[in-house]
Every structure is written in C-alpha cells, then in structure tokens.
Amino acid sequence: MTATTTGGPARRGLLASAAGAAGAFALAGWSASDGSPRGAPPRPQDADPATSVRPFRGEHQGGIADRPQTYAAFAALDLRPDVDRDAVRRLFTVLTDDIERLMTGAAPVTDQEPELAAVTAGLTVTVGVGPALVARAGATVPAWLAPLPAFSIDRIEERWSGGDLLLQLCAESPTTLAHAQRRLLTAIEPLCTLRWVQRGFREPFEGEHHPMRNLMGQVDGTVQPEVAGRDAGLLWCGDEGPAWLVGGSALVLRRIRMTLDTWDRVDRLSRENAIGRRLDTGAPVTAPAGATATAIADLNAKDSLGFHVIDDGAHLRRAHAMAPHERFLRRPYSYDDAPTEGSLSDSGLLFAAFMADPVRQFVPVQQRLADKDLLNLWTTPVGSAVFAILPGARDGELLGERLFA
Amino acid sequence: MHARTVLAGACAGLLTLTLAACGGSGSSTSDATSTPAASTASASASAPALTLVDGWAKSTDSMPAGSMSMTGVFGTLTNATDKDIQVTGGMSPAGSMVETHETVKNASGTMQMQKDLDGFTVPAGGTFVLAPGANHLMVMGLTQELKVGSEVTLTLDTDSGPVEVTASVRAFPGAQESYVPTPSPSQ
Ligand code: HEM
Numbered sequence: 001m002t003a004t005t006t007g008g009p010a011r012r013g014l015l016a017s018a019a020g021a022a023g024a025f026a027l028a029g030w031s032a033s034d035g036s037p038r039g040a041p042p043r044p045q046d047a048d049p050a051t052s053v054r055p056f057r058g059e060h061q062g063g064i065a066d067r068p069q070t071y072a073a074f075a076a077l078d079l080r081p082d083v084d085r086d087a088v089r090r091l092f093t094v095l096t097d098d099i100e101r102l103m104t105g106a107a108p109v110t111d112q113e114p115e116l117a118a119v120t121a122g123l124t125v126t127v128g129v130g131p132a133l134v135a136r137a138g139a140t141v142p143a144w145l146a147p148l149p150a151f152s153i154d155r156i157e158e159r160w161s162g163g164d165l166l167l168q169l170c171a172e173s174p175t176t177l178a179h180a181q182r183r184l185l186t187a188i189e190p191l192c193t194l195r196w197v198q199r200g201f202r203e204p205f206e207g208e209h210h211p212m213r214n215l216m217g218q219v220d221g222t223v224q225p226e227v228a229g230r231d232a233g234l235l236w237c238g239d240e241g242p243a244w245l246v247g248g249s250a251l252v253l254r255r256i257r258m259t260l261d262t263w264d265r266v267d268r269l270s271r272e273n274a275i276g277r278r279l280d281t282g283a284p285v286t287a288p289a290g291a292t293a294t295a296i297a298d299l300n301a302k303d304s305l306g307f308h309v310i311d312d313g314a315h316l317r318r319a320h321a322m323a324p325h326e327r328f329l330r331r332p333y334s335y336d337d338a339p340t341e342g343s344l345s346d347s348g349l350l351f352a353a354f355m356a357d358p359v360r361q362f363v364p365v366q367q368r369l370a371d372k373d374l375l376n377l378w379t380t381p382v383g384s385a386v387f388a389i390l391p392g393a394r395d396g397e398l399l400g401e402r403l404f405a
Numbered sequence: 406m407h408a409r410t411v412l413a414g415a416c417a418g419l420l421t422l423t424l425a426a427c428g429g430s431g432s433s434t435s436d437a438t439s440t441p442a443a444s445t446a447s448a449s450a451s452a453p454a455l456t457l458v459d460g461w462a463k464s465t466d467s468m469p470a471g472s473m474s475m476t477g478v479f480g481t482l483t484n485a486t487d488k489d490i491q492v493t494g495g496m497s498p499a500g501s502m503v504e505t506h507e508t509v510k511n512a513s514g515t516m517q518m519q520k521d522l523d524g525f526t527v528p529a530g531g532t533f534v535l536a537p538g539a540n541h542l543m544v545m546g547l548t549q550e551l552k553v554g555s556e557v558t559l560t561l562d563t564d565s566g567p568v569e570v571t572a573s574v575r576a577f578p579g580a581q582e583s584y585v586p587t588p589s590p591s592q
Contacts, residue, residue: 090554094575109461109480110577112537190466190553190576 049172052122056103058392059247060236061399063124064354065227065329068212069170071177072200072333074253074350075185076163076385077192079133085404088137091165091191092400096393098187099125102180111183121173123180127399128166128251128387137403140242144250144359145388151370153381160255160383163195168251168352174201198255198383200333200350211282211293215258215334215347216378218275219282222293223320225327235329237356237391244402247391250358252328254351254366255335255383261344263378274374276314284316285309313374319365326364328355348379358386455490455527455563456483457535460572462544463580464553475500476551477580478542478559478572479535484527488565492533493524495561501546503559508538518543537580 054062083091098108103123107114134141147162167184171177185194202212214220225231237245263271272278276285282293286301286309299317301309310317321327333350340346355361369376393399460480468476484490495503507521516538525540527533535541542559551557551574561568 087552087554090552093554093573097573109459109573110575112579186578187576188553190464 050119050121051105052172053104053120054122054124056100056393057395059394060249060392061124061126061389062103062392063126063168063170064249064331064389065235066124068202068331068333069122069124069172070202070204070206071172071174072168072170072202072350072352073177073181074198074200074352075167075169075181076195076197077165077167077185077188078195079136079164079192080190083136083191085136085138087191088133088400089398089404091188092398092403094187095127095184095400096398098184099127099399100393102183108183108187110187113179116175116179117183119173119176121171121176123169123171123176125180125184126166126168126170126251126389128168128389129400129403130162130164130166130385130387133164134388134403137400139244139403142237142241142245142357142388144357145386148252148358148363148366148384148386151366151381153370153376154384155380155382156384157382160196160198161385163385163387165192166251166253166385166387196383198253198335198350199337200335202333212332214332214349215260215336216263216271217279218271218277219279219293220332220349221330222277222282224329227329231327234325234327234356234361235354237388241357244400244405245388245391246402249354249356249389251385251387251389252351252353252355252358252362253383253385253387254381255348256351257346257348257380257382259378259380260347266378273311274313274315274377276310276316311374313372315369315373315375318368318371318373322364322368325361328353328358328361328365348382354389453568454484454486454565455492455561455568455570456485457481457559457570457572458483458532460570461575461577462551462557462572463577464574465547465551466553466576474547475543475545476547477506477537478503478544478557479537479580480572482525482527482533482535484529484531484533486565487529489529490527491524491564492527492568493562493564495542495559495567497544497557497559499547499549499551499557500544501548502544503561504543504545505540506543507540537577541580 054066056062079088100106101108101111102117102125103120105118105120107117111117131141131145134145150156167181169177169180169184171180181197203210206212211219212221225234227235235249237248237250239246266274268279272285276297277283277293278285281291283291283295284297286298287295297310297316299308299310299320303309308317331352331354333352335346335348335350337346353362390400391402393401457478458481460478462478463476465476482492492505494505497503505521505524506518508516508518511517518541521540525533533540542561544557544559553574553576555574556571557574558569558571561570
C-alpha cells in the first residue's frame with residue numbers, strides 16, 4: 001500500500017453507499033511506531049532487519065498500530081487456581097522485564113540462549129487480559145470483556161478459544177518468535193498454564209508490489225480506519241471505560257478455517273464475486289480497469305439487468321460499516337498447520353482485529369456476516385477469543401500496573 | 406579460579422537491581438554501621454561501590470517439593486571502586502546464611518557445586534559474573550518460599566563491609582547441579 005506515502009491523511013475509501021454516514025476509511029498504510037508505511041524504504045535503524053527494534057515503552061503497546069511483522073504467535077494462558085492479586089502483580093513484574101529485554105535484544109536474565117534474543121527482528125510482545133485476570137486483580141471488568149455471542153456460522157472449538165492472559169508475539173523471524181515465546185512461557189509457568197497457541201504468517205516480501213494476500217489469494221487488509229488520525233478513538237480505549245484501560249485496546253481473535261478443497265473448485269470470476277474485489281489487483285469490481293486496491297468501491301453500481309455489480313452477498317458489502325462506529329483495525333495472519341488425517345490442508349485466517357469496544361464495533365459486523373456472506377461457503381469460525389489489551393508501560397511502570405491503582 | 410571477569414558495561418542491563426553499600430546511605434540495617442570498614446565500600450552516594458546488576462534468584466516454585474532448602478543467586482557483581490572487593494558470604498531474611506559457591510568437576514567427572522571458601526574477588530572497576538553452573542551465591546537454609554516475580558534481599562559480607570543487594574526471583578528449570586556440602590579433605 002502506498003496510501004500514506006502521498007503525504008497528508010491517507011486516501012480514503014468512501015463507499016458510495018446509502019449508509020455513507022459510515023464515513024471515511026484509510027486504506028491500509030501502517031504508520032505509528034515503526035514509522036514506515038508498508039512498502040516505504042526502510043528507516044536507518046531498520047537497515048539490518050535482523051536487529052531492528054520496536055519501542056516497548058510508550059502510551060500504547062506495540063504490535064497493534066504498527067506495521068504487521070511477517071510472523072505471529074498468539075498464546076493464551078490460564079491463571080493457576082491459587083493466583084491472587086499479589087501473584088498477578090508478580091506475573092506482570094516478570095512479563096514487563098522479560099518482554100522489555102526481549103524487544104531490545106538484551107535477553108531475559110534467565111536466558112541461556114541470549115544469542116537468539118540478540119536477533120530482535122522487530123519483535124513485539126503485546127499483552128492482553130481476560131475477565132478472570134481482571135477480576136483477580138480486583139479491577140473493573142469492562143462490559144465487553146466476555147466471549148462473543150454465538151453466531152449461526154460458528155463451529156467454535158474450546159481448544160482455540162478463551163483464556164485469562166494473551167501474549168501476541170510478532171517478529172520478522174520465526175526463530176526470534178519461537179525463542180521469545182518459549183522464554184516467556186517458561187518464565188510465568190509457576191503462575192499460568194498454557195491454553196492454546198496459534199501461529200500465523202503474512203507475506204514475507206510484503207511491500208508495494210506484494211500486498212498481504214490470504215490463502216484464498218485475496219488482497220487482504222485494504223480498507224482500514226485511520227487510526228493514526230481521526231479514527232484513533234475507534235482503536236484506543238478512552239475515559240468511557242475503566243481507568244486502567246485508558247490507552248489500551250481490545251483484541252478480537254477469530255480462527256477462521258478455510259475449506260480450500262471446495263474453494264479449489266470455484267472459478268476466478270465467482271471468487272471475485274464472493275468478495276466484490278478483483279483477485280489480481282484487489283480493486284473493487286466496480287472500479288475501472290487498471291484501478292488499484294485503493295480504488296473506491298461503488299456499492300450502488302448496477303449491471304444491465306439491474307443487479308448490484310457488487311453482489312448482495314459479497315463480503316465487501318456485508319462487512320462494510322453501516323455506521324461510523326462499526327469499524328476496527330484488522331491485523332490478520334494466515335495459518336497453515338499440519339493437515340489432520342484424511343485432509344490435504346488445515347488452513348485459514350487468524351482474524352485479529354483491534355478496537356476500543358468489540359460489542360459496539362465488531363458484533364454488528366460479524367452478525368451481518370453470519371446472516372449473509374458468500375464467503376461463508378468456504379470459511380468457518382472455529383476459534384474465538386476477546387482480550388483487553390493493556391495500555392503501554394510508561395517509563396518506570398509495569399505493564400498492567402494501573403490494574404492495581 | 407576467580408576467572409570470568411568481564412568489563413563493566415559489557416553487560417549493562419535494563420534492570421539494575423542494585424543497592425548501595427549499607428554504610429553509604431546511613432539507611433537500613435543496624436549492623437551495617439557497626440562494621441568499621443563499611444564506609445570504605447562506598448565510593449560516593451550516587452555510585453554504589455558494589456552492585457549486583459541483573460540479579461536474580463531461582464524461585465522455589467520451580468523446585469520439587471521437599472527439596473526447597475537453598476537457592477542460587479546470579480547476576481553480575483560490579484565494583485565501582487578502585488580497590489578489589491572480596492565477597493565472602495552474607496545473610497538474607499529468606500534463609501539462614503548466604504554462601505559463595507563454585508562449580509567443579511568431581512572425581513567421577515560430573516559437575517558439582519561446592520562452597521568456595523575463599524569467596525569471590527570483584528576486581529577494582531570490574532565485574533564478577535555469577536551464573537548457573539559457574540560461580541554463584543547460595544541462600545542456605547531457606548526459611549520461606551521464594552515466589553516468582555518477588556524480590557529477595559541479600560546482605561553480602563565483603564572486606565569493605567556489608568553490602569545490600571536485591572535479586573528478582575525467577576522461574577528457572579536449571580541450576581540443579583548436585584551439591585557437595587563440604588569438600589572432603591581427600592579431594
Ligand atoms: C477467512 C475469513 C475472511 C476472509 C478471507 C476475509 C477477506 C476479506 C477481503 C479479501 C476483504 C477485502 C479487502 C480488504 O478491505 O481488506 C475483506 C474486507 C473486510 N473484511 Fe473480511 N475476511 C474474512 C473475515 C472477516 C471477518 C470475520 C470480519 C469481521 C467480522 C471481516 C471484516 C471485514 C471488513 C470490515 C472489511 C472491509 C469492508 C469494507 O470494504 O468496508 N472479515 N475481507
């Protein structure tokens with residue numbers, strides 16, 4: 001995407017829909033803390049991607065508004081039964097120190113493989129909490145911090161769902177990621193049990209000429225709120241919720257399986273119809289030939305027979321915000337795990353989306369998709385989790401410290 | 406045998422768990438002031454004479470039940486003075502005493518840790534690394550659990566007086582070398 005390289009606010013994809021009130025969308029140009037929009041030349045500090053470092057301290061945690069790294073692991077843990085308020089604080093003492101060291105390449109104090117930690121590869125570790133942890137810390141649980149309602153399309157499996165604590169690890173090197181994950185999980189093992197790990201990846205060569213494509217081949221992550229500017233309130237929690245969460249966010253993580261065996265039977269025209277976008281460029285099917293992914297979709301355009309050019313069941317139409325608040329930052333990763341017996345693949349999308357309030361922003365969109373979305377023919381949500389993402393640790397502060405205020 | 410000294414700064418860490426020599430600040434424990442040499446350990450109020458940088462101790466959560474009698478303390482002892490400092494042992498509220506330990510190969514070829522009777526010499530302006538499987542401090546006769554994420558305080562005996570240091574308690578599956586209480590005269 002080159003959206004933010006043109007200077008000024010990112011170009012906006014304003015859909016010409018009846019619900020145009022939904023307002024402006026920035027087209028994915030990641031900015032924030034690592035500075036570089038996708039496809040932009042690397043900054044000097046990133047000259048050696050092996051040792052590139054993203055900031056740990058700040059108002060917000062990393063791994064949210066910054067450009068998505070190539071590899072991710074999401075690890076959910078449950079607190080052991082005897083973990084009380086004091087133990088939760090000890091948990092954050094260890095996590096804060098070890099995460100800061102891992103992100104800066106210094107290696108945790110107990111690390112006997114510091115050579116692996118030295119390759120920071122843009123590592124971010126983003127910490128989220130579930131309702132049980134917040135309750136044990138004695139803090140106010142926001143109303144939205146609960147499992148999502150069950151949707152008709154869901155086939156949710158417990159083994160990919162829920163959790164008291166989330167670690168989202170992202171890096172440009174899978175070795176860095178594996179090491180950081182192992183060190184953090186062992187460091188907190190006396191306090192937590194591991195619930196699940198989900199691993200994902202994006203396009204390693206992602207840039208101007210190689211957009212993020214999911215495993216159905218679609219350009220993914222194009223239409224996004226302008227979270228570095230006018231839409232910041234859609235991403236970060238503010239004064240409306242508990243004080244400990246100001247500057248934090250919420251993560252909705254949906255594990256969505258793709259049935260690629262049946263998708264393989266579908267021709268390209270039907271595939272484009274299912275989304276409402278072209279496969280080659282990612283441009284809306286209503287855009288003139290030669291248009292790019294950032295071209296604006298025309299939801300009202302009709303063909304000679306009077307049918308909408310963007311199908312009534314197209315994912316673009318169904319997912320499009322019907323009100324300005326029905327938007328969130330998507331930061332998805334593909335997964336491609338070992339196939340189970342009798343199948344040739346276990347693939348899909350780790351649909352990770354950040355927002356200030358999932359019930360208000362995400363649920364109406366997911367409900368619309370559950371009611372009708374051509375993509376549902378080939379996709380099934382099999383995992384679901386919601387976490388409150390802690391605000392960033394300021395200088396001298398522990399992650400989660402404001403839970404104890 | 407007091408090898409493994411590295412230049413100060415080479416291991417600069419984020420968490421300088423440190424602490425001033427007790428004699429320097431007139432704070433803390435009463436026995437600090439009773440040691441005549443205490444003040445000499447203190448280069449200045451702003452630069453503690455001897456610190457334990459990145460200090461950590463193995464938590465008792467990681468130990469099999471019943472084996473919780475002692476634990477190792479690691480990190481980098483850092484000497485900011487222009488005089489060598491000798492660390493010979495110490496005290497901790499968490500146990501009966503603190504000993505200096507080294508790891509040696511025994512007659513059967515396995516690595517064992519044992520008390521280092523000479524103690525550790527932290528060179529002037531230098532450091533002395535304490536690590537699992539190498540030289541380390543040992544809190545003997547633990548009287549309380551050391552829970553992961555908490556802190557443990559040690560008051561080290563040095564030839565320039567007692568020095569208080571703290572260590573972050575961490576889960577660590579290693580540091581399980583078998584232990585030789587006293588070197589036998591025949592070895
Ligand atoms: C495997 C499942 C999914 C796939 C393959 C998928 C794929 C896509 C693709 C290719 C686009 C168009 C390009 C873009 O703007 O990124 C898109 C747009 C979008 N998707 Fe999905 N998606 C999936 C699930 C979801 C879910 C679960 C949600 C939310 C509940 C969602 C919300 C959106 C939104 C909000 C847009 C932008 C719509 C607009 O143009 O305004 N998607 N998705």
